[in-house]
Amino acid sequence: MLADVSAPALFGRLLDSSVVPAGVRADLEKFEWDTPVVKVNYALDRKIPWRSRNLESAGTVHLGADDDGLVRWMADLTTWVVPERPFLLFGQMTTSDPSRSPEGTESAWAYTHLPRGITDDESAELLAHRVDAVLESHAPGFAERVVGRNVQRPGDLEASNANLHGGAVNGGTAQLYQQLVFRPTPGSSGPYTSIDRLYLASSATHPGGGVHGMCGYNAAHAALADQGRWGWARKKVRGRILDLVATPDAQRSPRHR
Known part of the structure; x- marks a missing residue:
């Protein structure tokens, strides 16, 4: 089974706590x-009027x-200030794929970040206006050409996908x-679990x-390798290592410390 979910979702909610090593549970608290x-x-309703004409054919800007x-943007994020002038990624979807909207128009999106821990709708709307x-x-x-606009705030993203905790899209x-x-x-060995x-x-x-x-490619290769000729040996060695690193120090026997 390849679990395409967040680590806290898999080890904290989807699996019974009795099968999750104590060390993993402790590490997930951090x-x-x-x-x-x-x-x-x-x-x-029209193409984007870029100052720089070379952006007209770019899929992502x-x-x-x-x-x-x-530097200023990162300072704002680090000090819990909603950025005044956010750095953002902008995607021109019809430029990339003409089937996205009628010829001569554009379907586009922009995304940027709030400081960690700030997920309220008011801050999100303020940042969207700054975008x-x-x-x-x-x-x-640009604004004169917009005929439709929709803001996805952190709460909206999490509501659409429970893995996007607080609007986080990077998995941590x-x-x-x-x-x-x-x-x-620490020591979780990429796609491998203790199960x-x-x-x-x-x-x-x-x-x-x-x-x-x-990430999915690595998990698929790990699963296939474990079913190969030497899979049993790989799993035995890895299981021993995972047992060592997944056990809280206080619970380890002297030979494990």
């Missing part, structure tokens, strides 16, 4: 989500900040302390979100 997302969806602007302002500054007349922070062998918890033939296939595992498809 699990850190990534920052909440606000996504704004647009329908435009990064907007809103030069090097100094990125509009960033787009207007790069494409004067990508900081170094929760990457590689520390993702989703035979159960693999975590979501962005909760290395390499995380943004590397599209790789």
Whole structure:
């Protein structure tokens, strides 16, 4: 079974606590989500009037900040301030796929982040209006061409997909302390779990979100390898290692410390 769910959902809710190692349960209490997302969806009756004409054919555009602007944006996120001028990703869906909307129009979205822990609707709406302002500054007349606009706030994202806790879309922070062998918890060994033939296939595992498809690819390869000629040996060795790292220090025997 390849579980395409968040680590807290799998180990905290979907599995009975009796089959989840105590160390994993303890580590998940310190699990850190990534920052909440606000996504704004647009329908435009004409193409986007970019100042920079070379953006007209781009499927995805990064907007809103030069090097100094990125520093200010990150400072806002770190100090729990709703960014005044957010850095954002902007997708031109009809430019990428002409079937998305009638010829000569554009279907588009933008998304950016709120500071960690700020998920209320008022802050999300404020940030969405600031996203509009960033787009207007790069494409004067953008607002006049919008015929439909929908804001997906952190609560909306979680309501549509319970794995997007608080509007987090990355399956957990990508900081170094929760990457590689520390993702989703220390020593969790990527897609492997302590339960035979159960693999975590979501962005909760290395390499995380943004590397599209790789988490599921890794989980599928792990599952296939475990069914191969040397699968029994792989599982035996890995199980022993997982037993060691998944047991709280206080519960380990002297030979495990």
